[in-house]
Amino acid sequence: MTDIFKPEVDRRTLLRRAAAVGLLATPAVSMLSACVGGGSDDDDKADKPAGTVSANNPLGIKEDAPLEIVIFNGGLGTKYATDVDIPSYNKLFPNSKVTFNQTEEISTVVQPRFAQGSPPDMINNSGSKLMDQGALVQAGQVQDLTDLFAAPSVDISGKTVKDTLIPGTVEQGTFNGKPYVLNYAFTVFGLWYSGKLFKENNWTVPTTWADFTKLLDAMKAKGITPYGYAGANAPYYQYTVILASAAKIGGADILKNIDNLEDGAWTNDAVKQAAAAWAEVGAKYSNKAFLGLKHTEVQLQHDQYKVGLYPSGSWLENEQAKDTPAGFDYQLMPIPSVTTADKLPVESLYAAAGEQYFVAAKGKNPRGGMEFLRHMLSKAGAVGFTQLTKTLTVVAGATDGMEISPGLTSGNKALGAAGANTFSFRFDTWYKKLDDELRAATNELFYQGGTADKFCERMQKAADAIKKDSSIEKFTR
Amino acid sequence: MKHGRYPFIIGFLIVPVAIYGTFVVAAYLQAFQLSFTNWRGFSPDVQYIGFDNFTKLFHDNTFWKAIQHHALLLVFMPLVTIGLALFFAFLLNVGGGSRGGRTTGVWGSKFYRVVFFFPQLLALALVAVIFARVYSPDESGLINGLLHQFGSGPVLFLADKNLALWSIMAVLIWQAVGFYVVLFSAGMGSIPTEIYEAAALDGATRGTLFFKVTLPLLWNTLQVAWVYLGIAAFDAFALVNVMSVDRGGPDGATTVLGLEIFRNMQDYAQFGYASAMGVVLFFLTLTFAALTLRVTRRETVEL
Numbered sequence: 001m002t003d004i005f006k007p008e009v010d011r012r013t014l015l016r017r018a019a020a021v022g023l024l025a026t027p028a029v030s031m032l033s034a035c036v037g038g039g040s041d042d043d044d045k046a047d048k049p050a051g052t053v054s055a056n057n058p059l060g061i062k063e064d065a066p067l068e069i070v071i072f073n074g075g076l077g078t079k080y081a082t083d084v085d086i087p088s089y090n091k092l093f094p095n096s097k098v099t100f101n102q103t104e105e106i107s108t109v110v111q112p113r114f115a116q117g118s119p120p121d122m123i124n125n126s127g128s129k130l131m132d133q134g135a136l137v138q139a140g141q142v143q144d145l146t147d148l149f150a151a152p153s154v155d156i157s158g159k160t161v162k163d164t165l166i167p168g169t170v171e172q173g174t175f176n177g178k179p180y181v182l183n184y185a186f187t188v189f190g191l192w193y194s195g196k197l198f199k200e201n202n203w204t205v206p207t208t209w210a211d212f213t214k215l216l217d218a219m220k221a222k223g224i225t226p227y228g229y230a231g232a233n234a235p236y237y238q239y240t241v242i243l244a245s246a247a248k249i250g251g252a253d254i255l256k257n258i259d260n261l262e263d264g265a266w267t268n269d270a271v272k273q274a275a276a277a278w279a280e281v282g283a284k285y286s287n288k289a290f291l292g293l294k295h296t297e298v299q300l301q302h303d304q305y306k307v308g309l310y311p312s313g314s315w316l317e318n319e320q321a322k323d324t325p326a327g328f329d330y331q332l333m334p335i336p337s338v339t340t341a342d343k344l345p346v347e348s349l350y351a352a353a354g355e356q357y358f359v360a361a362k363g364k365n366p367r368g369g370m371e372f373l374r375h376m377l378s379k380a381g382a383v384g385f386t387q388l389t390k391t392l393t394v395v396a397g398a399t400d401g402m403e404i405s406p407g408l409t410s411g412n413k414a415l416g417a418a419g420a421n422t423f424s425f426r427f428d429t430w431y432k433k434l435d436d437e438l439r440a441a442t443n444e445l446f447y448q449g450g451t452a453d454k455f456c457e458r459m460q461k462a463a464d465a466i467k468k469d470s471s472i473e474k475f476t477r
Numbered sequence: 478m479k480h481g482r483y484p485f486i487i488g489f490l491i492v493p494v495a496i497y498g499t500f501v502v503a504a505y506l507q508a509f510q511l512s513f514t515n516w517r518g519f520s521p522d523v524q525y526i527g528f529d530n531f532t533k534l535f536h537d538n539t540f541w542k543a544i545q546h547h548a549l550l551l552v553f554m555p556l557v558t559i560g561l562a563l564f565f566a567f568l569l570n571v572g573g574g575s576r577g578g579r580t581t582g583v584w585g586s587k588f589y590r591v592v593f594f595f596p597q598l599l600a601l602a603l604v605a606v607i608f609a610r611v612y613s614p615d616e617s618g619l620i621n622g623l624l625h626q627f628g629s630g631p632v633l634f635l636a637d638k639n640l641a642l643w644s645i646m647a648v649l650i651w652q653a654v655g656f657y658v659v660l661f662s663a664g665m666g667s668i669p670t671e672i673y674e675a676a677a678l679d680g681a682t683r684g685t686l687f688f689k690v691t692l693p694l695l696w697n698t699l700q701v702a703w704v705y706l707g708i709a710a711f712d713a714f715a716l717v718n719v720m721s722v723d724r725g726g727p728d729g730a731t732t733v734l735g736l737e738i739f740r741n742m743q744d745y746a747q748f749g750y751a752s753a754m755g756v757v758l759f760f761l762t763l764t765f766a767a768l769t770l771r772v773t774r775r776e777t778v779e780l
Contacts, residue, residue, distance in 0.1 A: 107743060114519040131519070132746035139520035231636065232722045289614035289621075292636035292722055297615075432744050440728045447636070448727065471515055471747070 050367055056092055058151040059371050064095040067368040070110055072126040073102040075319050076185070076355070076389045081124075084384030088154070088375040096368060105129040114141055119360035122369035125181075126355055133181060133356060134430050138473040142180040143359035148370040149179060154378035161377050169394040172353040172424070175475055182373050183353030184385075186392040187313040188332065188411040189240055190349060191227075195329030195406065197305055205333045207346045209277065212336040216285040219308040226308045227281055230298040231291030231447055235439040236428065238278070238446055241311045243425060244335050244350040245274035251343040252423035259427045260476045261467045266460040275445055275452035277338045282446035291447040303328060313354075317407030318390040330407035332414050347417040352424030353394045430475045437462040505759070511752035518748045530753035540754065543734045546642055547711055550649075550733075551765070555706035558650050559699065562657030565593060567687055569658065570665045571673065590662065593655040601652070605719035608648045609635070612720075636722050638730040645716050645731055653709065657702050664698040665691060700773050704766050711762045714739070734758045 049060025057063070067089075071078045078100075086098050101120070103109040107129040113119045119141065125131055136142050149162040149170055156164050166186060173181035198204070201222070206212040216226035229238040246254050250270025257265035265271075290298055302310040303323050310316075317330045324330070337346045357376070359369035375381050382395035383402075390405050392412065403409065415422070428435040441458050444450040466472055512530055514523040534540050569582040569590055583589075596604065611619040612634035621631045634644040668691065676690055692699075714735030717725060724740070725732030734754055741751035 111518055115521065117521045129743065132517075132744070135517040135746035136519050139517060141519050231727070233724075235723060287615075289631050289633060289636070291727065292612070292614035292633055436740075436744070439723055440726055443723060443727055448638070471750075 050365075055152075057371075059147060059367050059374065061093065061096070061367040061371045062365070063093050065365045065368055066097045066099060067122070067365050067372060068099040068101070068120040068363075069122040069369070069372060070101045070103065070106070070120045070124065072106050072124045072130075073104050074127045075315055076391060078102045080381075080385045080388045084388070085372065085376050085381055088378060088381055089372050092154075092375075093371070098372075107131045114139075114360075117362060119363050121363040121365045122357065122359050122372050124355070124357050130356070132432055133358070134175065134473055134475065136358070137175045137180050141361055142175075143361040143363075143366045143370065145173070145179045145182060145359065145370060145373070148182075148373055151374060154375055154381075156379050161374060164377065164379075164396060165394050166353070166396045168422075168424075169353045171477065172426070173356070173358075174477070180358060182357045182377075182394075183355060184357050184376060184393055185315075185353070185355035185389075186351070186394050187315065187354045188349060188351045188392075188415050189244065189311075189313045190332045190334050190411075190414060191241075191309045191311055192302070192316055192407075193309050193331055193333065194302075194305065195331045196327050197308070198331070206336050208340070209336055209338050213281075213285075216281070216308070220285060224308045225287045225290075225301070225306060226285040227310075228286045228290040228298055228301075228307050229311055229446075230293045230295040231443045232294045234295035234298075235442045235446075236435065237295070237311045237313075239438050239442040240313075240350055241335060242274050242278050242442065242445075243271075244423070245277060245338050246271045247350075247423045248335065248342045248344045248346075248348055249273055249338055255423055255425040256477060258463070259425055259430070261427075261463050261474065263464075264460065266463055267456045271459075272452045272456050273338055275455045279445050279450060279452055279455075283449065286446070288447050291443060299323070309333075314407065314411040315391055317405055321390075330405075331410045332407065334414055334418070344421050344423075347414070347419075348421035348423065349414055349418040350424060351415055351418065351422040356429075426475070426477060431466050431472065433472075434459075434462055434466055508752045508755045508759075511749050512756045514749040514752075516748045517746045518742070519746065523749075526749070530750050531757075533750065534753055534757065539729055539732060539737060540734075542729050543732050543737050546731065546733055547713075547761070549642065550646060550710035550713060551707055554646055554649055554653075554710045555703050558653045558657060558706055559702055561650070561654050562661055562702070563692075563695075565589070565654070565658045566661035566665060567691060570662055571683070571686060571691065590658070593658045595655060596652045597655045599652075601715045602719060604648060604652050605716045609720050612644055635720060635731075636727055638727050641721060641727060641731045645713070645720055648716055648720070649709070649713060653706065657706075660698060660702060661695060664695045668694045696773075700770065703773065704769050707765050707769060708762055711758060711765070 050062040050065065051057060051060050053060035069081065069086075071081045081102075082100060086100060090096070090098060099120075101109070104127060106123070106125055106127055110120065110123055110125075111131055114136070125133060125136075133142075149160065149165075151161055153159050153161050153164050162170060169183060170179050172183045173179050175181070201218070203215060203218065206215050219226040229235065243255060243258070246268070247270075250268060254265070254268060254270050257268070258271075298307060299310065299312075299316070299320055300323055301307045303320055303325060314332070317324075320330075334347055334349050357373060359366050359373065363369065376385070377393075377395055379395060379398050382393040382398035385391070385393050386399045386402075386404060386408075390408050392399070392408070428438075438459060441450070441455050441462075444458075445452070445455045467474070511523070513525050513527060515526050515529070516523045569586040571582070599607075610617075612621075613619075614621060614631050614633050614636055616622050616625045616631075618631075620634070624631065633640065635641050672690055672694075673686060676686055681689065712735055713733045717731050717733050717736050718739070721731040725736045734757070738751045738754045738758070741747045741754065
């Protein structure tokens with residue numbers, strides 16, 4: 001990985017070449033090389049404990065070194081950081097001054113600082129303007145979190161941080177064998193409905209595809225749009241559904257093959273069957289006008305009982321808190337089985353750790369950044385986060401037995417029923433380009449009369465193109 | 478030459494030149510520099526890869542799609558905008574006929590002039606948001622709400638591949654017309670009324686007046702308008718970014734170079750590749766401006 005960014009030419013040859021091309025006026029050169037390509041590369045700043053390692057300081061941070069963190073201010077807010085995690089960190093290290101920044105545009109604020117070589121220590125890389133995490137790893141800017149996961153938990157005695165996490169969490173943030181990213185929020189994905197609406201109409205949760213279409217028919221008869229997602233900015237909600245169906249039909253390896261850019265991963269029969277089933281739902285049970293709507297608009301219609309089923313993750317309830325009428329009662333159902341011979345049971349779920357937090361490897365205080373994550377992963381940190389955001393964390397069972405909201409309880413129950421049968425994919429963060437192509441392909445399939453064959457071929461072509469592109473670093477799991 | 482004149486001039490110029498040099502020239506030069514690298518934005522080190530980015534660009538379908546959209550915009554946006562603006566400006570200034578020996582505009586022309594200019598006062602992002610509501614595909618949209626009243630189905634302005642670009646172009650034109658009405662009005666104001674009177678005495682109709690008198694005397698202004706609008710056609714980023722489905726969609730049906738630069742930089746962290754696109758856009762715009770000025774060069778009528 002490192003040799004990719006090893007500077008091939010020293011600065012003098014670089015300037016000579018540039019001058020030879022005749023593109024750079026001489027006075028501008030010194031200025032330019034000061035901005036890009038002019039940073040110092042002190043790779044010898046090896047990561048070692050800067051302070052004394054002790055029971056209270058397992059990562060050996062320098063106790064009086066300041067720490068700078070940047071939190072994305074979106075659906076989850078920033079209160080969990082300011083009110084829960086920073087106090088927890090400062091309780092152990094009162095002399096380490098924490099500088100807290102929040103932004104709605106992570107990339108705009110943080111990317112230039114990486115280019116300059118003076119990044120903040122811990123960053124919550126999220127939101128629509130998140131940075132390409134793969135590119136960050138590729139550039140050697142991300143701290144290896146192995147020591148964090150091996151450190152003892154802050155307040156769950158006798159366990160390492162890794163032991164306290166839901167299985168699969170560490171893997172979710174692993175790039176080519178090394179854990180670089182903490183995915184902190186745990187998301188359950190499925191179809192959301194109003195418990196009230198279902199009760200009033202005596203509808204039950206379908207498990208087979210025949211029952212599912214029967215339910216959609218019943219909704220249609222009541223004048224409700226049975227199913228829909230926002231094509232303008234949220235087609236990935238629907239592609240998660242299609243891929244979840246594919247995983248149920250053909251097993252979780254279907255998704256693994258897609259992530260690994262295997263040949264024929266998209267033209268697999270399971271993907272084709274799933275695409276065909278959902279194309280039919282799109283053609284028969286949705287409203288083509290939704291292609292032009294934003295997620296907030298469709299979610300509002302869902303809250304107004306105008307849309308029956310809405311695909312989304314467990315952040316939905318919190319996101320809609322302001323617009324949800326009293327008694328709406330958010331409930332989650334796993335996606336019904338497409339065939340009767342599905343490899344995974346109907347209870348199986350798309351569930352994954354999401355919301356990326358990482359530590360800058362070339363920051364001033366990488367150990368402090370890791371220590372901050374250790375506090376987020378404490379039980380108190382997890383409980384505080386869930387209470388403030390109605391979102392589960394990757395700390396296993398931290399909020400068990402606590403009544404927080406109907407949607408959260410419903411999601412938790414579905415997760416319990418799924419047991420070990422949860423699956424997820426990673427390609428959307430590894431290869432942003434593939435994500436974009438899949439969004440367009442999903443809109444075409446669902447709202448613009450596309451076919452399963454076309455969908456599969458199109459995606460296979462896009463995946464093959466990425467596989468061939470040597471400028472994009474490849475990841476496998 | 479008086480003593481101390483140069484220091485005086487330099488004293489005035491140094492600040493704007495320094496600002497221009499830092500924020501415009503240096504930024505351009507850096508884009509040129511980056512277009513020959515595979516820089517991904519997260520490392521102070523850059524690696525030079527020659528013309529690879531440009532080769533890749535040449536084989537990029539999305540890039541050609543964007544160029545196609547620019548070509549459409551380049552043809553239709555200036556044509557329609559200038560046509561409408563000329564028509565309105567003529568009506569506002571000359572269309573009322575001659576009264577008391579003076580040519581005047583149609584009744585209420587002063588009011589219309591303000592109304593036409595109004596869209597120009599709105600920020601582009603605001604215009605985009607407003608028209609996103611106008612075009613909204615369900616009953617809450619202005620147009621589809623009306624259509625719904627008459628029982629006809631919704632028109633998917635922004636969600637239909639064949640309509641989306643035209644819908645966005647219509648907004649661009651709506652926003653631009655007002656400015657050019659004012660520009661052309663000013664140009665027409667400087668045409669001496671005697672010429673109109675003389676032509677009118679010879680029995681010229683309004684149409685003849687327009688084509689034989691107004692148009693030739695406005696040529697310089699028209700030329701400027703064409704260049705401005707052409708450059709605007711190479712932009713269109715703000716509207717497409719805010720209004721279009723799935724950013725540049727559906728399925729790339731509305732994407733423009735500005736958006737692709739933004740996407741490659743922002744989403745894919747391909748700063749080098751994005752810079753290469755920027756360089757291409759720079760030359761396209763420059764070529765267009767130079768070409769237009771050259772092709773449309775005519776003898777200017779001295780008044």
